Amino acid sequence: DIQMTQSPSSVSASVGDRVTITCRASQGISSWLAWYQQKPGKAPKLLIYAASSLQSGVPSRFSGSGSGTDFTLTISSLQPEDFATYYCQQANSFPPTFGPGTKVDIK
Amino acid sequence: QVQLQESGPGLVKPSQTLSLTCTVSGGSISSGSYYWSWIRQPAGKGLEWIGRIYTSGSTNYNPSLKSRVTISVDTSKNQFSLKLSSVTAADTAVYYCAREGGPETTVLYRTLDYWGQGTLVTVSS
Numbered sequence: 001d002i003q004m005t006q007s008p009s010s011v012s013a014s015v016g017d018r019v020t021i022t023c024r025a026s027q028g029i030s031s032w033l034a035w036y037q038q039k040p041g042k043a044p045k046l047l048i049y050a051a052s053s054l055q056s057g058v059p060s061r062f063s064g065s066g067s068g069t070d071f072t073l074t075i076s077s078l079q080p081e082d083f084a085t086y087y088c089q090q091a092n093s094f095p096p097t098f099g100p101g102t103k104v105d106i107k
Numbered sequence: 108q109v110q111l112q113e114s115g116p117g118l119v120k121p122s123q124t125l126s127l128t129c130t131v132s133g134g135s136i137s138s139g140s141y142y143w144s145w146i147r148q149p150a151g152k153g154l155e156w157i158g159r160i161y162t163s164g165s166t167n168y169n170p171s172l173k174s175r176v177t178i179s180v181d182t183s184k185n186q187f188s189l190k191l192s193s194v195t196a197a198d199t200a201v202y203y204c205a206r207e208g209g210p211e212t213t214v215l216y217r218t219l220d221y222w223g224q225g226t227l228v229t230v231s232s
Contacts (some may be wrong), residue, residue: 034218043222050214091217095169098154
């Protein structure tokens with residue numbers, strides 16, 4: 001299985017801050033990477049697919065980049081509704097695997 | 108808008124079989140190039156992909172759970188189901204069903220775009 005790691009594991013930020021989360025795959029996955037947002041007690045929500053494509057309805061302050069083994073999710077200006085846990089998921093190889101998550105909380 | 112809803116017992120005894128059903132609305136489970144998948148999340152932990160069934164009926168399971176998992180589909184009811192046998196406390200988790208892009212969805216391949224709300228299953232005597 002491809003192992004996914006994320007850093008940091010948690011980040012404290014203020015409304016309006018720029019936040020960047022990194023995801024690394026244990027082997028190259030081209031651009032086969034998705035990002036999800038999960039709020040407490042809720043299901044994950046797809047934000048980004050194919051590393052940099054914004055899912056319909058997701059605000060443009062979210063962006064993704066990267067290819068190969070290293071990827072980033074950037075929130076350009078953090079909003080109150082963005083406090084959540086973010087997961088990356090590789091979609092290159094079977095079985096799909098997720099990173100351990102990055103919790104974004106209020107500073 | 109596709110919607111998914113999990114249902115099933117919230118409490119299962121150790122060594123028994125966990126059974127959950129996912130009902131899909133807003134679209135036919137038989138149409139399009141999609142997998143119908145199960146994912147679980149123990150409390151306070153990350154996400155684990157369990158397995159999926161394709162519109163053709165073919166299945167794929169996570170090798171870590173393969174010996175205990177069965178996923179099936181009932182197209183007449185627009186539902187798919189999960190059975191996990193010989194459960195232990197380690198199988199206690201929130202179980203989600205989701206739609207996963209199939210081969211013909213190209214950039215959404217193996218990406219989970221619609222999720223159910225999740226259902227907590229506790230394994231305890």
